[in-house]
Structure formats: C-alpha cells, structure tokens
Amino acid sequence: MHITETAPERHVLTVTVDNEAGILARIAGMFTARGYNIESLTVADVTEDHAISRITIVTNGPPHVIEQIIAQLDRLVPVHKVADLTDIGPHVQRELALVKVAGVGEHRIEALRLAEVYRASVVDATTESFIFEITGAPDKIQSFIDLMRQVGLVEVGRTGVVAIVRGKEAS
C-alpha cells in the first residue's frame, strides 16, 4: 500500500483576528492538527488600539484543501475574517530578508554588484563580510539568495510574506 497526494496550489491568505493570548498557537495548531502546510506566517497587530492582529499565511494544497483551510480558520472564534488574496486577484506580496555574505576579492565585489542590481542595501560591513537587506516579492528574494550562495552566503533571515490587495478596496 502507498500513500498518494494531489498537486498543491500556493495561496496567500490574510486572517484578521482578535489580538489575544494563544491566538497564534490556535491557528498554527489548527494547521498541524489537520495536516495543512504553512510556507510562511507573519503576524502583527495593526489597529490603533492593538486589539486586532493581521496574520498573513502562505499555504499550499489542492483547491478543496484550500477551501477547507479557509473554512476551518473562519470557524475559530477569535477570527473575524479570512481573505484568500490569490483568489481575490491582483495583490502585492512583500518580504524582507537579511543576507550575510562573507568573502574577499572577486566574490566580495560580485556580491556588491548583485546587491545593487537587486536593490539590496548594505546594513553592516566588515572587511570580510556584508549584511544585505532586501525587500521584494518572495521569488525575487529567493533568486537573490540563490545568487549569494555562489559568492559566500553565510546566513539568511527572512520575515515571511505580508500581502495586501491592489486598488482602493480592503481585502
């Protein structure tokens, strides 16, 4: 006997929740308990009174699983709203990464040149290393990191995706 799975789709969800103790565990735990994937998850409170947090979750799964994920999120008591940005349409996705590169000579010059192309800025430098800060869509960050691998990548920190729908409406 073998276990089979269907092809996944990537979806970006935003979840508006009460900013209360345990909310993140509730959401992350729901994903693990039901076997759903989390590619990235970011959270911060977004209202003036700090009462509401916005969580951005990048997940993947076949369409019926995505529908279930949304319904399961929606069913949690502290969840106000779930929006599937992938489904809604055009939206902006951004992520920030800090990328540490070590090297001397050619590698060091190449790293700087690539950083310029990718509009990454230098936030720390020694004679043997740089830390670059880069923001952008996740695939841009990924390709920057892939390039840095060839010129002395030491360490990467990524924030995970935040996203928002284009145009004047709220998602």
Place this chain on the structure above:
Amino acid sequence: MAEKSGADILVDTLVDQGVEVIFGYPGGAVLPIYDAIFEHPKIRHILVRHEQAATHAAEGYARATGKPGVVLVTSGPGATNAVTGITDAFMDSIPMVVITGQVPTPLIGSDAFQEADTVGITRHCCKHNYLVKDPAKLGAVMHEAFFIATHGRPGPVVIDIPKDVQVAKGDPSAAPVSSHKSYRPKTSARTDEVDAALDLIAKADAPIFYTGGGIINSGPEASASLRRIAELTGAPVTSTLMGLGAFPATSPQWMGMLGMHGTYEANMAMNRADLVICLGARFDDRVTGRLDAFSPDSTKIHVDIDRSSINKTVAVDLPIVADVGDFLEALCAHWEERQMERRDLSEWWARIKGWRATECLAYPEHDKLIMPQRAIENLFNATRGHNPIITTEVGQHQMWAAQHFHFDDPNKWLTSGGLGTMGYGLPAAIGAQIAFPDALVIDIAGEASIQMNIQELATATQYRLPVKIFILNNEYMGMVRQWQELTYESRYSSSYSDALPDFVKLGEAYGWTGIRIEKPEELDAGIDAMINTDGPVIVDCRVAKLANCFPMIPSGAAHTEMLLQADEVSGKMDDEAKALV
C-alpha cells in the same frame, strides 16, 4: 458596584445563566469555587467519581435537555481527566462549559504542584478556551463562554481560572457583560437558497433526506419541521447515529439509520438517489463508505451551521450555511406559499420496497442462547410505553441498540458518535436522570465498556438516581472481535473480556439491585424486574458470545457492497482496507 471575589462572580454568572446543576469534582485549585457553591440555594452540585464522568454527565444532561452542561474540575489531573469528555462534546457538537482550576498566576509556568497547561492541552479539542487572569473580567468571560457554547455549531468551552483569581476581588460591572464582540455565526438561510432547494426537491424523482445530530441540536422545532417537510414531499428519511429520534421510527417514510451498520434500504436509497438533502449531518466516513462510490448520481444539498462541514469530504451542489431548524421552517413556509405540488414518488417507493424486502435487520434466533438483537428488541417492546431515554456505551451493543431500539422523539438517544468513547453511557445516563428524575433512563452497555466508568455506580447511589444499566454481556470486546474476524482471520488479540467481575455482586456492593439474565426464557421477566424495581438496577444479560453486527459496510467499501450476514465474511483484507479505521 461592590467588589466581589472571583469565585462569587463566577457563581453569580452561573445563576444569571440559569444553570441549575453542575457536575464536578473538587481539588486544591478550585476550593474557593467549591466554597462559594457550598449549600447554594440555586445551584446543585453533583459529585461524580472521576472527572471524565463529569464531562459525560454534562453531555448527557445537555443532550437530554438542550441546555448547556456545566462541569467544574480542579487543575492538573482534574483537567486532564476531563479531556476525553471535552473532546467527545467537541466531536458531537454538545454545548458545554467546563471550568477548570489552575495554579495561582505567579506559579504558572513553573511546573507547580498540579499544574497542567490546560489551555494548551484543550486548545484543539474544544470550541474555544480562556485563561482568566483578572477577576473583574471573569463575569464577562463566563457569559461569553455560554454564548459561544450554545451559538452557531454548539461545543465545549473551557475556562481555566487560577486560584488567586478566584480569591482576589474585582468589580464585575467594570467589564460589561457581552455575548461576544465579533462571533456571530450565520444562522438563517437566504431566500434564494431556500428557493433553490425547493426547486431541486420539486423536480426530484428519487429524493432522500439524510439527517443528522444538527436537527437535535437545533431543538424540537427542527424535528417538527422535518416531519412537516417529509409529509409535504413524501420523500424517505434516513439519519446518522447522532440524529436518531429527530424523525419518528414509526413513520412509513423512515428508512432506518444509514452508514456502516445502517439498513440496506437506507444505503441503497442513498446510492441510487437523484437528490440527497443533507440536513445537519457531516458526511462522516462511517456514513459515506468509500467516497468515490458515495451516492454517485445525486445532486446534493447540504445545510449545516458550520461552513467547514460543507465540501469537507463530499462536494455538494447547493451548500447552505444555516441552522437546520431555521432552514426547514423556511422550506415548509415557502412550499406552502408557492403552493408546490407533491411529486409522484411511487416508482421510487417501489424500489425502496424491494430493498426493504431483504429484511436486513433479521437475525438468527436461538432457543438456548439470548441473541443480543433479541434482547434489545424485547427491551424496546417492554419499555416503549415509558418513552425512555437511552444511552449507550461503544461497541456492538451500541449498533444493535441503534438498529433495534426505535425512537419517535428527539433527545431520547444519547450516544458517543464522533469520538466513540467507551465509558460514555453510564455518566451520560446519570446526567439525563438528573435532568429528568422521573424518566426511565437506561444505559445499554457492553461488559467491557461499562468498566471504563464503573465507579459512577456510586454517584447514582448517592443522588438516589434510578438509572438502569442493561449489559449485553458477550464476554468479548465484541466490536473488536468482529473486526478481527473480518480482517485478521479471527486472531483474537486481546479482545476477550477476561477476569470479569460478578456484575450482580458488584452492583450490590454499590447499593444497586443486580439482576442476571442467562436464558431466553428469563429475558422478559428480567427486563420487567429491571423496570419495576425502584432505584438503580444493573442487569447482566448473558448473550450469545460470538454474534456479530450486521448488516455492515466494511470500511472502504461502497454502500452497495453491504455484508448482510456473517457467511459473507471472508476473514481477509488487503492492506488498503486494513489501513482504514
């Protein structure tokens, strides 16, 4: 307003919520609350003998009355013992509020004596939970908890209260009492949804109502509307285990339960239907059998209060998020407004008649042994005049009870469906009997299951509850043995109930009356004696040891592949089938 202790605020909110009974067990971390309810004029505390039983008793109380059940237990082991019942209530959508004590706030996280991360442990097995750190907020949280437990899809809510918060004083009027600031589940169907459903019903040639526990949860009005729409449409009605009683078994339109141990006619009708109207049920794997063969040619309407139940396992054509009761009322009203004509379903009923002719619930009789099905049938016949409340444990006896005991009213059948918890029946019967002291409440049990909460005999004795336990004693964990026969060539690994106690003497030791029934000719007299004996009675009914529960859809098989009798069992299964639960 004057300041009050957390414990007093808590008790006040219980009174405000109209709570009359709580089921619980004391301990260090809830002593302040226990003191606040000591000799309380309005709130009765039922002392169980194990916290799991408190939760099942609360479930039984809730299922029988429609009101939320309330549980009070201490921190650590008290809370962890309650987890099974909390999960059970979550799976079966039973409204329940569970109050757990917690170590004092400054000690949280220090592995203090009897500390457990109750909120963490219960987070995914309850509808919502709270750790309350401010007595002034306790009142609001309590009201919110009752609101959440009883609105939308009902379920258990856990409130963890550190001991210092129970003792400290706060001004309850500081935090306003609220329902919940944002939780407002959609409960009414839109007119266009109701009309779309009616249009489908109006042109169906082979419709079937597939109903579930949601109808019971919605309240007696939902059952009444179901009866009405069945009458208007003339369509057959089947139900899940959880929905039994919502539609009268005496109706000619009643098809019996569907699913794994459902009737042949219900499963065949589901398979051949052109329209399935699913009302407050959730296409559970015990109901659908093999998914790709489940009701393949039907249009499906699914009405459920929980959006996540819709399209979870079976894709439906008309999803409607609503309370089934509201929906059914609107459906009946629109039917009448639009002066719909009942469609001629005689051809459909003729086919159903053909399936019914298999008499799938027939069983071989025996003159020396009591067949378990016979025991249930006679129990049903002897007690039906009393309109009893029946609870069950889990196993073959549960399925035989579902097949051979018939219900005409909701809230009379209390069983653990989703979680399938052995040990549910006795405490649930206690909870129901507390709510209805004069009712005939019978736990139909297995000799293995009853031992899981046997200590509750003492609870019934203490509160003089005339609960009856009817054990179908087959000396086996029969359901496990049945699966071993089906799947593992009868290798009875650990399924024999060895070293059984003498249940008659055991009952007597707890102050119960014990009755043993051993031969078919003793059956009716034994049942009568049970009914007519005042006070609690435990009946050890010795039944045929190797009887199996049929019909049965083996897991992973289609509705059309029902095993009707034991001779169809091969004893072997491939790995795919073995891997299914």
